[in-house]
Amino acid sequence: MNIAAKRGWCFLISAILLIPGIVFLIIAPGLNPGIDFTGGSTMTVKFADPTEQQEIRTSLESLNVSDATVQNFGENTFFIRTKELSESEKDELLSKLEMEVSPNGYDVLSFDIVSPLVAQETIVAAFWALFAAAIGIFFYVWWAFRNIPKPFRYGTAAIIALLHDAGVIIGIFAILGFVADVEVNTMFLIALLTVIGYSVNDTIVVFDRVRENIISAPNRSLEANVNLSIGETIGRSINTSLTLLLTLLALMLFGGPTLKSFLLVLIIGVLVGTYSSIAVATQIVVAWEKQDFPRIFSRITKRRLPASE
Numbered sequence: 001m002n003i004a005a006k007r008g009w010c011f012l013i014s015a016i017l018l019i020p021g022i023v024f025l026i027i028a029p030g031l032n033p034g035i036d037f038t039g040g041s042t043m044t045v046k047f048a049d050p051t052e053q054q055e056i057r058t059s060l061e062s063l064n065v066s067d068a069t070v071q072n073f074g075e076n077t078f079f080i081r082t083k084e085l086s087e088s089e090k091d092e093l094l095s096k097l098e099m100e101v102s103p104n105g106y107d108v109l110s111f112d113i114v115s116p117l118v119a120q121e122t123i124v125a126a127f128w129a130l131f132a133a134a135i136g137i138f139f140y141v142w143w144a145f146r147n148i149p150k151p152f153r154y155g156t157a158a159i160i161a162l163l164h165d166a167g168v169i170i171g172i173f174a175i176l177g178f179v180a181d182v183e184v185n186t187m188f189l190i191a192l193l194t195v196i197g198y199s200v201n202d203t204i205v206v207f208d209r210v211r212e213n214i215i216s217a218p219n220r221s222l223e224a225n226v227n228l229s230i231g232e233t234i235g236r237s238i239n240t241s242l243t244l245l246l247t248l249l250a251l252m253l254f255g256g257p258t259l260k261s262f263l264l265v266l267i268i269g270v271l272v273g274t275y276s277s278i279a280v281a282t283q284i285v286v287a288w289e290k291q292d293f294p295r296i297f298s299r300i301t302k303r304r305l306p307a308s309e
Helices: 004-027 053-062 087-101 116-144 153-182 186-216 222-254 257-289 293-304
Strands: 039-048 069-074 077-082 107-116
Touching: 004 153, 004 186, 004 222, 004 257, 039 087, 039 257, 053 069, 053 077, 077 107, 087 107, 116 153, 153 186, 153 222, 153 257, 186 257, 257 293
Parallel strands: none
Antiparallel strands: 039 077, 039 107, 069 077
16 A cells, blocks of 8 residues: 555645635635624424424514524424514514414414624634634644654644644534535534544554554655554544444434534544545645645746746
């Protein structure tokens, strides 16, 4: 197994995974923020009568709440997100819905209000959490691999793989937000941090085997040690990922609707994290050792230079 020799293809696959999401983040509205980030009111309502989403939307438009989001959470159960509502506005809205779509009544399962100030604080806290996690991981990997040459490269590669996984997930949710109105909320951030932890753990497993092989055979080339290490750990990585995926898929099929977004992030993260630990993190270390990036930059620069007369 000579994956290191095909690292160019690995980087190409990563680019294919990342570019569509980046395009949607730039040309489309980007991520579709939920109430946790924008502020507003949400309620989950179970109607006694058979009800359709369009009926609820029509009733809300008559109350000048045309920007509301309505999602089906099960039989006659709907999740409604609107602008921030006072208690009287909430009662008026529910009375209107009862009169027009469910004369036999309704049951409010949940009602929450999140102010824009709290939403802004949530975003800032999430950013600092991700930043702190990345810095901590970098220094930990650097310290853990201090007994082999150029340990900072392993810390840098782990962070790049981490950003790669996060970028793929964010890009996919930008696409889903555009085509399927999928929202991101604090559960999305929690799942993203969980994926980061899983990705780094998988990467360190492979790196640790690389370290052992370098120490036991220092005269062997880094590329050979990386290929050997991937061969020794790929079975463990795939088996662990499959076991976790089966659990997540079971929860996705039989769990509640509020967990689906969280589980979707984890499923994507497990797949991408397994891939990045083998085809991104280790290959960055090999490419750095082989001076691939300066060589590619040099070629691009030369092509841009004007032809000499």
